[in-house]
Amino acid sequence: MLRCKECKPVELRLSHGLSHPGQRHTASSCPLYVHVIDGRSPAMAEATTSQKCKDENERFPMMDWSQYDTFPGSFEKCSLMTAALTHVGMYLLMFLGFVNQLLFKPKVATERNREGYAPLYNPFEQFFSRYVYRRVRHCFNRPISSTPGAELTLKERHTDDYNWSFRFTGTEKRCINLGSYNYLGFAEASGPCAEAAEAAARRYGLALASSRGELGSTALHDELERTTADFLGVEAAVVFGMGFATNALGLPGLLGGGALVLSDENNHASLILGLRLARVAVRVFRHNDVRHCERLARAALAEGRWTKVVIVVEGVYSMEGSVAPLAALVALKKRLGLYLYLDEAHSVGAMGPRGRGVTDHCGVSPRDVDVLMGTFTKSFGAAGGYIAGSRRLVEWVRGRCHAHGYAHAMSPPVAAQVLAAMRAISSPVGLQRVARLRDNTHHFRRRLREMGAITFGHEDSPVVPMLVYTFSKMAATVERLTERGLATVGVGYPATPLNKARIRFCLSAAHSRAQIDRCLDSIEAVVQEVGLRYSRR
Amino acid sequence: MILMDIYDTASWWTLVIAAQVVIGSAYFLWTKKKREPEDKLTYKKFNEWKPLPLVEYDLKVDEPPLMGKIDENVLNVGATSFLNFDKEPQIMESAIASLHKYGVGSCGPRGFYGTIDVHLELEERLAKFLQVEETCVYSYGFSTMASAIPAYAKKGDIIFADEKVWFAIQKGIEASRSNVKYFKHNDMKDLERLLEEGVQKKELHPKRRAFIIVEAIYYNSGKMCPLRKVVELARRYKLRIMLDESLSIGVIGKNGRGLTEHLNVPRDEVDLIMGSLEHSFATIGGFCAGTHFIVEHQRLSGLGYCFSASLPPMLTQAAISALDILETKPVVIKELDEVSVKLNKALDNLKHYTYSGHELSPVKHVYLKDDISHNDKQSYLKKITKYCMEKGIAMTTAAYLVDQEVKCPEPSIRLASNRKLTNDNIKQICELLDEAYEKVGPK
Numbered sequence: 001m002l003r004c005k006e007c008k009p010v011e012l013r014l015s016h017g018l019s020h021p022g023q024r025h026t027a028s029s030c031p032l033y034v035h036v037i038d039g040r041s042p043a044m045a046e047a048t049t050s051q052k053c054k055d056e057n058e059r060f061p062m063m064d065w066s067q068y069d070t071f072p073g074s075f076e077k078c079s080l081m082t083a084a085l086t087h088v089g090m091y092l093l094m095f096l097g098f099v100n101q102l103l104f105k106p107k108v109a110t111e112r113n114r115e116g117y118a119p120l121y122n123p124f125e126q127f128f129s130r131y132v133y134r135r136v137r138h139c140f141n142r143p144i145s146s147t148p149g150a151e152l153t154l155k156e157r158h159t160d161d162y163n164w165s166f167r168f169t170g171t172e173k174r175c176i177n178l179g180s181y182n183y184l185g186f187a188e189a190s191g192p193c194a195e196a197a198e199a200a201a202r203r204y205g206l207a208l209a210s211s212r213g214e215l216g217s218t219a220l221h222d223e224l225e226r227t228t229a230d231f232l233g234v235e236a237a238v239v240f241g242m243g244f245a246t247n248a249l250g251l252p253g254l255l256g257g258g259a260l261v262l263s264d265e266n267n268h269a270s271l272i273l274g275l276r277l278a279r280v281a282v283r284v285f286r287h288n289d290v291r292h293c294e295r296l297a298r299a300a301l302a303e304g305r306w307t308k309v310v311i312v313v314e315g316v317y318s319m320e321g322s323v324a325p326l327a328a329l330v331a332l333k334k335r336l337g338l339y340l341y342l343d344e345a346h347s348v349g350a351m352g353p354r355g356r357g358v359t360d361h362c363g364v365s366p367r368d369v370d371v372l373m374g375t376f377t378k379s380f381g382a383a384g385g386y387i388a389g390s391r392r393l394v395e396w397v398r399g400r401c402h403a404h405g406y407a408h409a410m411s412p413p414v415a416a417q418v419l420a421a422m423r424a425i426s427s428p429v430g431l432q433r434v435a436r437l438r439d440n441t442h443h444f445r446r447r448l449r450e451m452g453a454i455t456f457g458h459e460d461s462p463v464v465p466m467l468v469y470t471f472s473k474m475a476a477t478v479e480r481l482t483e484r485g486l487a488t489v490g491v492g493y494p495a496t497p498l499n500k501a502r503i504r505f506c507l508s509a510a511h512s513r514a515q516i517d518r519c520l521d522s523i524e525a526v527v528q529e530v531g532l533r534y535s536r537r
Numbered sequence: 538m539i540l541m542d543i544y545d546t547a548s549w550w551t552l553v554i555a556a557q558v559v560i561g562s563a564y565f566l567w568t569k570k571k572r573e574p575e576d577k578l579t580y581k582k583f584n585e586w587k588p589l590p591l592v593e594y595d596l597k598v599d600e601p602p603l604m605g606k607i608d609e610n611v612l613n614v615g616a617t618s619f620l621n622f623d624k625e626p627q628i629m630e631s632a633i634a635s636l637h638k639y640g641v642g643s644c645g646p647r648g649f650y651g652t653i654d655v656h657l658e659l660e661e662r663l664a665k666f667l668q669v670e671e672t673c674v675y676s677y678g679f680s681t682m683a684s685a686i687p688a689y690a691k692k693g694d695i696i697f698a699d700e701k702v703w704f705a706i707q708k709g710i711e712a713s714r715s716n717v718k719y720f721k722h723n724d725m726k727d728l729e730r731l732l733e734e735g736v737q738k739k740e741l742h743p744k745r746r747a748f749i750i751v752e753a754i755y756y757n758s759g760k761m762c763p764l765r766k767v768v769e770l771a772r773r774y775k776l777r778i779m780l781d782e783s784l785s786i787g788v789i790g791k792n793g794r795g796l797t798e799h800l801n802v803p804r805d806e807v808d809l810i811m812g813s814l815e816h817s818f819a820t821i822g823g824f825c826a827g828t829h830f831i832v833e834h835q836r837l838s839g840l841g842y843c844f845s846a847s848l849p850p851m852l853t854q855a856a857i858s859a860l861d862i863l864e865t866k867p868v869v870i871k872e873l874d875e876v877s878v879k880l881n882k883a884l885d886n887l888k889h890y891t892y893s894g895h896e897l898s899p900v901k902h903v904y905l906k907d908d909i910s911h912n913d914k915q916s917y918l919k920k921i922t923k924y925c926m927e928k929g930i931a932m933t934t935a936a937y938l939v940d941q942e943v944k945c946p947e948p949s950i951r952l953a954s955n956r957k958l959t960n961d962n963i964k965q966i967c968e969l970l971d972e973a974y975e976k977v978g979p980k
């Protein structure tokens with residue numbers, strides 16, 4: 001039973017609605033933020049006691065999920081009609097592209113002096129990027145010329161040839177930024193963080209030109225590692241120069257032959273790459289579906305040929321805006337003797353009443369998660385990543401993972417920025433930022449819902465995907481929002497399923513309520529104009 | 538002719554649609570009809586389940602020395618900032634100005650508002666400097682090679698690579714899941730033999746994508762790649778070339794454009810040039826350079842490019858300022874090359890060591906002569922570097938994960954040459970190495 005020292009034990013019900021009693025009760029609304037799961041896992045104790053009096057060949061009981069919050073996030077389905085139209089639209093787009101390809105020579109560079117070589121690219125990939133992706137190319141890779149703060153300056157581009165090429169118009173446009181991962185607003189060009197970064201640059205230089213294992217360690221790195229560990233509430237941490245590389249190079253050192261990984265279907269590319277490089281067996285469970293995960297884990301235990309089973313999940317999923325049901329996963333892993341690898345790229349700093357990530361948000365002790373991984377790119381407004389956990393684990397990571405010896409050390413000014421931001425989060429002013437982010441998120445999500453748009457994920461997640469389904473609507477929405485001074489991100493295939501294109505809003509503590517309201521008004525107008533009221537709730 | 542084309546294209550096209558229909562309906566039926574598979578986990582099985590600990594045994598890692606600024610209090614010949622750009626005030630000031638304009642992080646991948654004008658400027662400047670059509674910038678040196686290779690090489694392709702390519706390339710090859718054949722280090726005869734063998738065994742044919750991956754100057758040995766021969770073989774057997782110029786950019790060639798300039802190989806012969814900005818540029822990041830046709834592809838399929846936040850603007854600016862210096866004062870390259878040559882001469886006279894490294898290579902590997910085991914060598918070399926550190930010269934043994942390397946190089950001390958090394962410095966380094974050997978080396 002999940003209980004808090006202050007609140008009475010609460011019953012957590014699974015609900016697919018957005019008002020989720022269990023959800024609302026967990027950490028974020030508890031005044032003391034001291035949610036703990038009672039001592040040892042009761043499920044484990046129960047399993048061992050009942051074990052003695054039962055027949056060996058009897059089925060080991062399943063988890064009793066009713067005690068846990070297993071809400072996977074809200075994923076409202078669209079009507080069949082919308083789904084069908086989306087598919088037809090996609091095929092139509094492809095068909096037109098196909099005709100286009102037959103009739104006109106594409107205006108693209110071709111390879112020179114390589115006649116008789118095997119073609120370098122897969123024809124479908126090329127077709128897709130030329131005739132489908134090209135139509136929406138103007139929504140991506142848009143250059144900016146300012147800090148990616150609450151607002152940003154967009155450098156405007158123009159195309160004369162249907163997005164084959166762009167040229168700069170020389171004009172700029174100031175937009176409210178709902179696209180960057182600047183959750184806590186630490187992307188600032190001045191202030192304590194920038195000053196700390198400048199001081200570190202002057203003290204240590206811009207780079208150490210050596211790896212951490214060789215001559216790239218400074219007192220600053222050490223300090224950052226200690227502070228990170230304290231911040232997360234674990235024994236030790238190790239930091240790397242890039243978040244992507246933390247996963248891609250950390251996982252292979254951590255996992256090896258004989259391990260089985262249960263991986264969420266929406267895991268980030270870096271996790272997938274890391275697992276591939278680790279050469280471990282991987283089984284994929286449905287997004288945030290702890291029951292499916294349990295079934296896979298039980299099947300693996302029954303097979304009896306794995307040395308260990310590791311669950312790999314993210315804290316907040318960047319495309320779905322959903323939060324991992326961490327308390328349930330921890331209970332599962334404790335009961336079955338599994339391990340948990342948690343990627344907190346989007347959640348550290350942004351989630352939980354104290355900004356310590358999803359562990360804080362779900363009221364789980366960070367020491368119950370075996371490997372805490374996260375990046376400094378998002379909430380901390382810097383770059384890099386960390387792996388944290390027990391001292392033993394971190395020592396192992398230093399010795400076995402690829403990044404420590406081969407990849408160059410984190411740049412000192414970047415490390416200083418992280419340190420300054422991390423310290424700020426622990427201060428009252430920082431906590432205000434965390435609270436403001438949550439308020440902004442709740443307000444934003446509520447208004448979108450009232451507009452009748454479909455949003456995915458959890459109420460508390462600062463990543464808010466709004467479903468538009470088709471590529472063309474995605475482009476139309478992004479264009480119209482830009483016209484109204486709102487920089488947002490559209491995401492489509494291949495980052496999402498083919499028919500689930502969406503607009504993704506990333507909220508920030510840097511946004512004032514007035515800015516958010518201005519955004520919402522613009523969004524409302526565009527939702528009306530483009531026809532995005534898909535919700536049937 | 539056009540009919541042929543239609544037929545060709547239409548065939549895969551129909552296949553795609555047919556496959557989608559089949560998969561779609563199968564999926565539909567499968568999700569609807571599938572019964573839960575029988576759950577066989579019994580108490581007995583559960584009791585037998587004894588998971589190994591996640592961390593299987595305690596590992597003790599040597600504490601690396603804590604450094605200040607590169608060269609603070611010590612003479613640092615381990616850090617690979619060959620051109621001494623870490624100490625150029627011009628670079629530092631421009632980076633700090635950039636910090637006060639953009640802040641530290643870019644808070645997004647290139648696709649999603651992480652493309653800042655300095656990134657575009659750096660790409661343009663690099664392209665101009667390297668005389669290629671296009672470049673793209675990555676946010677970490679290691680991930681550049683590890684992402685660029687699998688963007689082109691896929692399952693079913695074949696890669697010929699030097700056995701001593703550095704770890705990032707090995708990981709890139711592994712991530713690509715291509716069939717890989719490693720040839721003997723810098724041995725063109727062996728490469729030719731493998732290629733010939735490939736043709737004989739029908740592994741290498743014009744329908745199969747094939748690549749050669751080499752480094753201009755090998756990080757793991759300091760040797761220089763005989764690029765002309767590689768190009769000749771590649772053209773003969775129809776392979777594409779990927780060249781890692783990490784250690785040669787800003788180092789060799791009259792203008793510091795790397796091996797292609799040094800050996801006068803037309804840039805077009807090399808399909809993709811990869812490089813790191815973490816050595817002579819003394820910042821963070823990496824780049825890929827080549828024709829528009831080649832490089833543009835990475836912007837959609839380079840994993841580390843698409844799925845990671847872009848390089849912090851201030852570090853990007855540092856690379857731009859480094860290019861400014863390289864372009865206006867090419868003399869720094871000459872200074873470095875002179876030091877590298879002198880260093881080789883001095884290393885020739887070492888009493889207790891052998892070394893490897895082309896005379897123009899900015900890294901030299903110093904090996905023990907003794908006939909002892911790998912681990913012993915490693916630990917003696919560690920002692921030697923520690924001794925040297927105490928005496929005021931910072932150097933480092935090359936760090937390798939012995940069981941992860943394709944062919945683990947011999948333990949060595951990796952010396953990095955630097956344009957500011959004086960004759961006295963060089964003499965001191967060599968004397969200290971010999972002295973350390975006598976004091977703490979194997980007797």
Ligand SMILES: Cc1ncc(COP(=O)(O)O)c(C=O)c1O
Nearest residue numbers: 242243244268345375377845846
């Ligand atoms: C879950 C997850 N892990 C890792 C990363 C990579 O982090 P970085 O951008 O610092 O390389 C991301 C970034 O998008 C992410 O979403």
